[in-house]
Each structure stands twice: as structure tokens, then as C-alpha cells.
Amino acid sequence: MGIEPPVVRATVIFGLRTFGAVPLPVRADLEYDAADPYAVSVGYHAGTGVVRWLFGRDLLADGLLAPAGDGDVRVRPAADESQVLVELNAPDGSAVLEAEAAELADFLDRTYDEVPFGDEALWFDFDRELSKLAMRD
Structure with missing residues (x-):
């Protein structure tokens, strides 16, 4: 039995920016799975x-x-440097969300504790990813 890849999780409250109003709170669950080491x-x-x-x-x-x-x-820093903006664009619409930079940085720091920058290829299972693509047929 192999070692299960580590998973890092965090819940962050983002603010959905709307025109002329206070940002609406949106709960977001962040997850980093070392089995997919390049993605969040x-x-x-x-x-x-x-x-x-x-x-x-x-x-x-x-x-x-x-x-x-x-x-x-x-993704970019906001005018208020304590905030980060995440802009999402999809065919159905778009959204601009803001979050505390420190919370996102903490989450990222924990992911780098599990899989340091540059070590992602050591965790990436190319054969497993290729088999997932083949199963989509």
C-alpha cells in the first residue's frame, strides 16, 4: 500500500464585488491535493x-x-494591499472576488510545506493522468 498524498484545506470568506454595494460574503473551500501538485x-x-x-x-x-x-x-493585489482580487470569467458570466492576502498566503505556505516549489514533478503521476483521459472516451 502506498502513501496517500497529502491534502491541504482551508475555508476563506471572499467578498463578491458588486456595483455600488458592499461586497457580498462568499464562502470558498480551497483544496490542494499533492496527487495533482500543480493545481488548487x-x-x-x-x-x-x-x-x-x-x-x-x-x-x-x-x-x-x-x-x-x-x-x-x-489574480492580482487590490489597491488595499491586504486584499487580493480573483477575477473569474466563464461563458455564463464573470465575477470579481476579494480575499485577505494573508489567508491565501497562509494556505499557500502550507501547500509548499507539503510539496515544495519545484518538486511538483516528483508527485505527478503521468500514467494515472493519462489513464483518466483515456477513460473519457
């Missing part, structure tokens, strides 16, 4: 469901310091 999963609780986004751990880390991302997910 974020489940935003919206209404009665959860909207899950998967994006690069490096994107989140880079976005704490400077604008990062050029696709569906963009």
Missing part, C-alpha cells in the same frame, strides 16, 4: 450549490505579488 481547487458556495474552479498553484502565488493570469482566472 476552489469551491465557491453560490446559492444552494458549489461552483468549483481549478487553477494553477503558481497563478495564485504569483497573483499575491503582481497581476497574474491571462485566461479565465486572473
Whole structure:
């Protein structure tokens, strides 16, 4: 029996930015699974469901310091340096959420305790990922 890859979890309250109003609180469950060492999963609780986004751990880390991302997910420091903005763009709409930079940094620090930057390839199981793609047929 092999060793189970570590999983790091955190719950962060994001603020959904809306025009002319105070940001609405949105609970988000962050998860980093060393079995998928390059990615962070974020489940935003919206209404009665959860909207899950998967994006690069490096994107989140880079976005704490400077604008990062050029696709569906963009992360950047806010004007208030204690906050980070996460912009999500999908065919059904877009959202801008803000979170405490320190909370996201703490989560990332814990992921790097489990899988240090640069060691992701040691945890990545290429054969397992390839078999998942083959099963989608």
C-alpha cells in the first residue's frame, strides 16, 4: 500500500464585488491535493450549490505579488494591499472576488510545506493522468 498524498484545506470568506454595494460574503473551500501538485481547487458556495474552479498553484502565488493570469482566472493585489482580487470569467458570466492576502498566503505556505516549489514533478503521476483521459472516451 502506498502513501496517500497529502491534502491541504482551508475555508476563506471572499467578498463578491458588486456595483455600488458592499461586497457580498462568499464562502470558498480551497483544496490542494499533492496527487495533482500543480493545481488548487476552489469551491465557491453560490446559492444552494458549489461552483468549483481549478487553477494553477503558481497563478495564485504569483497573483499575491503582481497581476497574474491571462485566461479565465486572473489574480492580482487590490489597491488595499491586504486584499487580493480573483477575477473569474466563464461563458455564463464573470465575477470579481476579494480575499485577505494573508489567508491565501497562509494556505499557500502550507501547500509548499507539503510539496515544495519545484518538486511538483516528483508527485505527478503521468500514467494515472493519462489513464483518466483515456477513460473519457
